[in-house]
Amino acid sequence: MNAEPDVPAYRAPTLTDVAKLAGVSVATASKAINGRDEVKAATRERVLKAAELLSFAPNALAQGLLRGRTGTVGLLTSDLEGRFSIPILMGAEDASGAGQVSVFLCDARGDAIREVYHVRALLSRRVDGLIVVGSRTDPRPPLAGTIPVPVVYVYAPSANPDDISITVDNVGGGRLAVEHLLACGRRNIAHITGESSYKAARDRADGAVAALADVGLSMLGGKPYYGSWHETWGRAAAHIVVEQHPEVDAVFCGSDQIARGVLETLRDLGRDVPGAISVIGFDNWEAVAAHSRPRLTSIDMNLERLGAAASQHLFAAIDGGVPPTSEQFPGRVVMRDSTAPNR
Amino acid sequence: MNAEPDVPAYRAPTLTDVAKLAGVSVATASKAINGRDEVKAATRERVLKAAELLSFAPNALAQGLLRGRTGTVGLLTSDLEGRFSIPILMGAEDASGAGQVSVFLCDARGDAIREVYHVRALLSRRVDGLIVVGSRTDPRPPLAGTIPVPVVYVYAPSANPDDISITVDNVGGGRLAVEHLLACGRRNIAHITGESSYKAARDRADGAVAALADVGLSMLGGKPYYGSWHETWGRAAAHIVVEQHPEVDAVFCGSDQIARGVLETLRDLGRDVPGAISVIGFDNWEAVAAHSRPRLTSIDMNLERLGAAASQHLFAAIDGGVPPTSEQFPGRVVMRDSTAPNR
Numbered sequence: 298m299n300a301e302p303d304v305p306a307y308r309a310p311t312l313t314d315v316a317k318l319a320g321v322s323v324a325t326a327s328k329a330i331n332g333r334d335e336v337k338a339a340t341r342e343r344v345l346k347a348a349e350l351l352s353f354a355p356n357a358l359a360q361g362l363l364r365g366r367t368g369t370v371g372l373l374t375s376d377l378e379g380r381f382s383i384p385i386l387m388g389a390e391d392a393s394g395a396g397q398v399s400v401f402l403c404d405a406r407g408d409a410i411r412e413v414y415h416v417r418a419l420l421s422r423r424v425d426g427l428i429v430v431g432s433r434t435d436p437r438p439p440l441a442g443t444i445p446v447p448v449v450y451v452y453a454p455s456a457n458p459d460d461i462s463i464t465v466d467n468v469g470g471g472r473l474a475v476e477h478l479l480a481c482g483r484r485n486i487a488h489i490t491g492e493s494s495y496k497a498a499r500d501r502a503d504g505a506v507a508a509l510a511d512v513g514l515s516m517l518g519g520k521p522y523y524g525s526w527h528e529t530w531g532r533a534a535a536h537i538v539v540e541q542h543p544e545v546d547a548v549f550c551g552s553d554q555i556a557r558g559v560l561e562t563l564r565d566l567g568r569d570v571p572g573a574i575s576v577i578g579f580d581n582w583e584a585v586a587a588h589s590r591p592r593l594t595s596i597d598m599n600l601e602r603l604g605a606a607a608s609q610h611l612f613a614a615i616d617g618g619v620p621p622t623s624e625q626f627p628g629r630v631v632m633r634d635s636t637a638p639n640r
Numbered sequence: 641m642n643a644e645p646d647v648p649a650y651r652a653p654t655l656t657d658v659a660k661l662a663g664v665s666v667a668t669a670s671k672a673i674n675g676r677d678e679v680k681a682a683t684r685e686r687v688l689k690a691a692e693l694l695s696f697a698p699n700a701l702a703q704g705l706l707r708g709r710t711g712t713v714g715l716l717t718s719d720l721e722g723r724f725s726i727p728i729l730m731g732a733e734d735a736s737g738a739g740q741v742s743v744f745l746c747d748a749r750g751d752a753i754r755e756v757y758h759v760r761a762l763l764s765r766r767v768d769g770l771i772v773v774g775s776r777t778d779p780r781p782p783l784a785g786t787i788p789v790p791v792v793y794v795y796a797p798s799a800n801p802d803d804i805s806i807t808v809d810n811v812g813g814g815r816l817a818v819e820h821l822l823a824c825g826r827r828n829i830a831h832i833t834g835e836s837s838y839k840a841a842r843d844r845a846d847g848a849v850a851a852l853a854d855v856g857l858s859m860l861g862g863k864p865y866y867g868s869w870h871e872t873w874g875r876a877a878a879h880i881v882v883e884q885h886p887e888v889d890a891v892f893c894g895s896d897q898i899a900r901g902v903l904e905t906l907r908d909l910g911r912d913v914p915g916a917i918s919v920i921g922f923d924n925w926e927a928v929a930a931h932s933r934p935r936l937t938s939i940d941m942n943l944e945r946l947g948a949a950a951s952q953h954l955f956a957a958i959d960g961g962v963p964p965t966s967e968q969f970p971g972r973v974v975m976r977d978s979t980a981p982n983r
Contacts (some may be wrong), residue, residue: 316667323667324659369744369765377726387720390747399765401712402745404733422712422742528931554931561933584927588871588897590904 303384319347320528330360369399370611371419374410375453377404380582385430388604398612399424403558407432414443420445426611429455433526434467434497447614451607452600454623461614462623464609465598467497470628471504472575474549475594477630481575482639483547487517489534489559490551491526498551499525501579505549517542526551539566546574546639553578553585553595560589560635571637581631592636598628642867661800662690712742713789713954716755718796719775720747723925724943728773728794731947741768741955750775756784764790769954772798777810777840790957794950797966803968804957806950808941810840813971814847817920817939819890820973822855824918825982826890830860832877832902833894834869839895841866844922850891860885869894874901889917889982896921896928903932903978914980924974934977941971956978 300373316326321344328337329344336344372389374382390400401419405412408488419427426446431437431453439457440448447461454462478486488505491498502521509515518541524530531550539544550556556578563570570576570591581597603626610621643905659669664687672679672687679687690751705761715732717725733743744762756880769789774780782800783791790804797805821829831848834841845864852858861884867873874893878901881888893899899921906913913919913934924940946969953964 322665323670324665327666344735372745377730383720383726386745387747390745399744399746399761401742402715402729402733403742418742554927558931584897588901 302545314351315344315347316583318351319344322490367425369401369422369424371401371403371416371422371424371427371606372430373403373405373415373419373427374430374432375405375407375412377406380580381432381452382430384600385604385607386409388426388601388606389451389608390604391601392605392608405493408640409441414441416440416444421540426608426615428611429453433495434465434500435495449607449611449614449621451603458623460623461610461621463603463610464623464625465497465600465603466625466627467500468504468580469625470596470598471501471506471549472508473504473628473630474501474579475505475508477509477594477632477636478547478549478575480517481547481571481636484514485517485542485544486514486547486549487538487542487545487637488521488549488551489531489538489555490521490523491555493523519547521551524555526554528554528558528561531555531560534561535559535562536566539563539568547636548574548576550576550578551607553580553582553593556595556635557585557589560591560593564590571635575636577630577636586631586633589635594633594636595631596628597631599626602626657694658687658691661694662687710766710768712744712765712767713951714746714759714765714767714770715746715773715920716746716748716762716770717773717775718748718750718755718757720749723923724775724795725773727943728947728950731944731949732771732794732951733947734944735948735951752784757781759785759787767959771950771954772796775840777808777843778838784799790954792950792954792957792964794946801966803966806946806953807966808840808943808946809968809970811847812968813922813939813941814844814849814892815851816847816971816973817844817922818848818851820920820937820975821890821892821918822851822980824890824914824979825973826918827857828860828885828887829857829890829892830881830885830888831864831892831894832874832881832898833864833866834873836864836866838941844894848859860888864894867898869897871897871901871904874898874903875905876901878902878905879909882906882911890979891917891919893919893921896923896925896936899936899938899978900928900932903934903936907933908909914978918979920973920979929974929976932978937976937979938974939971940974942969945969 312326313323316323319326321340325336326344329341330348341399376382377545403415405415427448428451429448430451434453435567436456437453439455439460450460450462454464488502490502493499522534524534551597556576559576560570563574568574578593578595581595586593606624655669656666659666662669664683668679669687672684673691680927719725746758748758770791771794772791773794777796780796781798782798782803793803793805797807831845836842865877867877891902894903899919902919903913906917911917921936921938924938929936929938949967956964
């Protein structure tokens with residue numbers, strides 16, 4: 298817009314303006330614009346002419362009100378800065394058909410009060426449904442109060458099993474990672490991961506333990522090395538593992554950042570990756586995995602697919618057919634240069 | 641929501657439903673709900689009672705239509721996956737007053753046709769204004785077509801100087817970085833940066849050259865080492881710089897990722913950072929800067945402040961007072977462990 302100093306504040310023409318100009322009631326103007334039969338042809342023409350003169354575009358919003366639908370969805374996230382919300386959001390946006398549905402985005406920043414506030418604002422804007430994206434995989438309390446529209450929880454499931462939750466299969470992801478290392482011929486596999494207070498850390502470890510048990514093995518050291526999600530822990534833990542278990546020939550890391558730290562320590566110690574020790578990460582975070590030395594093999598959680606599924610499930614719930622159910626999505630191995638068969 | 645299999649599709653009650661139940665016209669129901677004087681007290685009471693029975697909440701959306709305002713803003717971004725949009729978006733959300741204004745988020749993914757489509761969808765939803773966030777600092781063409789609401793461009797300015805653009809002062813940022821290195825007593829300063837096709841790269845280099853010229857110095861090698869924004873280039877370029885200019889005592893990097901690569905090479909070469917060589921990055925990307933060895937000093941672009949300013953300027957334009965103008969924001973030095981005074 299090229300705003301001129303003397304242009305008054307912009308005000309969109311309303312249905313009332315159109316009705317006034319056409320000399321009809323608001324109800325008649327509304328019926329005419331929405332193509333209902335109850336209006337005479339001449340009246341409709343007069344209303345449409347007035348609408349045109351006022352640049353009263355067919356208004357998705359007003360039409361939605363008349364149909365009892367707004368074509369808008371609220372997306373409530375709790376950590377926009379984290380890396381998990383964005384691919385989910387993009388998947389949801391894609392699935393809902395460009396322009397068919399618009400997404401209101403709110404970030405509660407992990408604050409319950411802010412969340413209540415946002416939900417109220419979204420409902421007052423008559424969203425047709427809500428997608429709630431969590432920042433960790435631990436179950437979260439369902440939205441407070443009575444929510445009169447369908448809700449789908451993504452990444453973090455609702456603690457209420459009757460709710461629709463779309464989540465990552467972290468147990469399966471841990472299993473995938475270890476099965477890949479086993480396929481590379483590795484037998485002495487350590488697991489360095491994040492805080493044990495995170496369900497994601499415990500689930501991935503459970504999957505890893507199960508995959509090892511399937512072939513009669515156990516984790517090096519007998520249990521996971523829990524610590525933090527950061528590189529710093531990866532660096533320190535790699536030192537500990539190599540010292541305690543010099544026979545280590547593979548490390549499964551609970552995040553790409555941990556894996557990056559592990560790679561750095563192994564490099565400092567002169568251990569060859571992937572030859573002597575293969576390393577696999579988790580998250581497939583491009584910025585880390587594609588630029589480490591060597592480039593990092595990792596488990597991708599398919600977050601865009603989660604977002605797309607959330608959107609599809611939400612619309613199924615809004616349309617009121619067969620009620621959608623919760624769903625878990627498996628990850629996949631993205632192979633780069635940090636894992637290889639035994640020499 | 642706990643959807644039962646036999647619950648019909650959710651349909652919000654409309655003003656028409658309320659009017660029907662109260663036995664009045666839609667126009668009267670509307671006036672009653674919006675507290676206008678033209679309605680008799682008894683009628684108003686009947687309408688409000690009907691609205692209550694139907695759970696027809698005071699509807700921000702419908703009320704907005706009547707006032708010619710919707711209280712919604714469209715935020716059009718072109719790279720949600722990039723790291724720049726999110727802090728801008730958060731700043732804009734904060735500034736607009738929680739719940740007062742809702743933000744429609746659309747990601748055009750750098751595609752002009754998709755952008756036209758999104759803009760049309762947003763306008764049909766009667767947004768009060770648009771915030772357009774670019775992914776690089778090069779000027780972008782203004783939105784196509786006639787946009788009947790105010791528009792504010794953020795990060796990437798509009799190519800039309802009459803538009804309102806809120807941008808980062810990259811020349812100033814380059815100057816800040818070099819002035820910090822000079823303050824540490826460094827004199828032999830190299831500049832390793834991204835692709836020269838990016839205005840951000842050229843602007844930061846210009847600022848660096850100017851700051852050096854102020855004290856009678858020039859860049860080591862006579863000009864910037866342009867390459868790519870990635871670590872890989874940082875690693876390679878650091879080798880080149882150390883070989884060509886063994887006297888190097890500081891490196892200003894055009895991004896934190898480049899800086900990270902530089903730190904790794906200097907470590908491989910046994911050069912002490914920050915003692916022998918001080919390194920400063922650009923972006924203050926926490927995930928990189930806070931976990932590198934040593935932790936990285938960097939220039940922060942204050943993106944949240946940009947977002948907040950965009951939002952404030954947009955509302956000023958919507959309110960139609962003194963027309964807001966374009967604005968540039970300076971960055972700031974965030975000191976960590978990779979820069980220090982000469983020993």
